[in-house]
Amino acid sequence: MRYNVLIENGLLLYPEKTEKKTIGIEGEKLRLLPPGGAYEAERVIDATGCYILPGLIDPHTHPVYVDDLGAISTPALFGGVTTMIHYISIKPGDSPLQVIHAARENAEASSHADFAFHASFFDTLNQLSSIPELAREGIRTFKMFTAYAKLGWMTGDYALIKAFDTIAANGGMACVHAENGPAIDFLEDKFRPITPDNFPATSPGMLDKEAIFRTLLLAKLTECPLYLPHISSRKGLEALVLGREEGVRFWSETCPHYLTFTWDELKERGPLGKLRPPIKTADDRDALWTAVEEAALDTIGSDHAPKAKTVTDDFESAPYGAPGVETILPVLWELGVNANRITPFDLVRLCSEQPAKIFGLFPEKGRLDDGTDADIVIFDPTCKWRIEKANQHSNAPYTLYDGFPCRGKIQKVFIRGRLVVDGDRFTGGKAAGKFFETHPGTLM
Ligand SMILES: [Zn+2]
Structure with missing residues (x-):
């Protein structure tokens, strides 16, 4: 040989x-x-x-904005991420199947890294009938937002539980961005103009907790497996504890930036650090580290969403998102392994084996077998x-x-x-x- x-x-x-x-x-x-x-x-x-290490699997990437399906694969591979699960946005009026086919064709022609897709519904009631055909094409995770009410992207409770019911019947999993959108919209209106100083007041962790717990209960009622991306607060973690008490079948993710920064440290960089959910306090960061150490969170996703922002942009109108796919491994190694918060074993569990198992990419991916x-x-x-x-x-x-x-x-x-x-x-x-x-x- x-x-x-x-x-x-x-x-x-x-x-x-x-x-x-x-x-x-x-x-x-x-x-x-x-x-x-x-x-x-x-x-x-x-x-x-x-x-x-086995190649990392990033379960949370957005291959739009300034890095498309091809461009994103270069920073990914430099960061040791060999497989990404991209969120593919299905906007109102789109044909879900056409969008997915186009994305697959595009990525097969331009991506150096391997990939799978989550379908992101922006108009859930009108799009959920596509779940069976998408599932047949290998897209079996469906993202919805309980945030972004004013933007019109929010999935209300009727549509959410109906989608969960359909997803469960088709062997899929729901992925929910869980923050209470209408309450955030109200707080934004109350505090406008939104500045780096009042930004945290528009998105208190309490609104994560409410939306996460509500989502968990609706998933439980429909027996729909649930994935909760980007847990960002102590209150959000409290909701996960309640979900476990209720016996909900779910998995959860946090992102390196919530484990690295506090808003107080970041706010002088204004729009650059403007993310959704927002980066919060030192207490939230500590709670997230404890959850990672205790394996109360299952995966780490980058939420790579690079935008062309500069420090001097208007804060209120600046879009959410930052790059991150290339920095997962070095940042987690430094703040986790070198700081003795987690072991190298934990790191490969969080970044390779668990995402491979949760999304069914195992055993081809996720472990050096x-x-x-x-x-x-x-x-x-x-x-x-x-x-x-x-x-x-x-x-x-x-x-x-x-x-x-x-x-x-x-x-x-x-x-x-x-x-x-x-x-x-x-x-x-x-x-x-x-x-x-x-x-x-x-x-x-
Ligand atoms: Zn995201």
């Missing part, structure tokens, strides 16, 4: 163990080999001193560097992490056996990203 690549002397990371194994890449798959054997390969990589897709990140935990706009690959004109010091750096990234990131160089060649159907709800 002659392998395409051998990766020797690295320490393979799993959620429950490390293993010293040689990885042999055979086409698109990885083989686990006893270390020290005499193997033949076209190329041998010495990973002494490095961890070997023999015969799985060779999505591999070689990570040097000793290398010191700083995140700077200049070393990032998103088209966004800024990163919230500018100047952020890191110990631990990605050295190489493989996707399905191909070396796509080699140090600072992109070696991906022609786009070869592959679409994956999701199979949510198979994990109990």
Whole structure:
């Protein structure tokens, strides 16, 4: 047997163990080999001193704005993210199937990373009849908003429970952006003009808690599996505890920016840090870290939504969102592993194995098992560097992490056996990203 690549002397990371194994890449798959054997390969990589991680799976990306379906894959791979589950917006009047087909065609032609899709409904009552046909095409997760009432994107309770009922009947999973939209709209009207100083008052965590708990109960009533992205507050976490008490089947995510920043630290950057849900207080950040440490949150998603914003833009009219897909791993390693909040085991559970299992991409993705897709990140935990706009690959004109010091750096990234990131160089060649159907709800 002659392998395409051998990766020797690295320490393979799993959620429950490390293993010293040689990885042999055979086409698109990885083989686990006893270390020290005499193997033949076209190329041998010495990973002494490095961890070997399974490629990260980012369950929360928005491939619109300044990074499209192709462009987003470059920062993703530089960040060790080999698979993304993109939110594909289905706007009022759109044909859901046509939108999904176009996105798939576009991504197959332009994405270097692998991908799956969530369908985002912006007009749920008129769009939920597409759930069965979308499910047949491998799109089985459906996003709705309880926020954004004034914008007309909100799904009210009637439509929400009806969608849950349909999703459950079709083997799918609901993903809900849960904040109380009408109450936020009222508070915005009350405090207008909205400034960095009064922004937090428009979105108190209490309104997360109300919407998350309501969503959990509606999911329970319909036996619909539920995924709650971007939990951002202590109050939101309290709702998850209540949901567990009610026996709801759900999974939850937070994002690196909620674990990194407080609004007090960020507000001088004005529009750049304007996100939805907003970044909140040090107390919220502490509560989120505790939840991550205690495995009360299941995944980490980037909510990558890069916009062309500058610090001097008008705050009130600035759009929500920031880039993030490239910084998940270095930021979590620095603030989580290096700060002794989580272990490297936790990190691969949160960022690879759990998202693969929750969305049914397992076992091809998410874990370094023999015969799985060779999505591999070689990570040097000793290398010191700083995140700077200049070393990032998103088209966004800024990163919230500018100047952020890191110990631990990605050295190489493989996707399905191909070396796509080699140090600072992109070696991906022609786009070869592959679409994956999701199979949510198979994990109990
Ligand atoms: Zn999002």
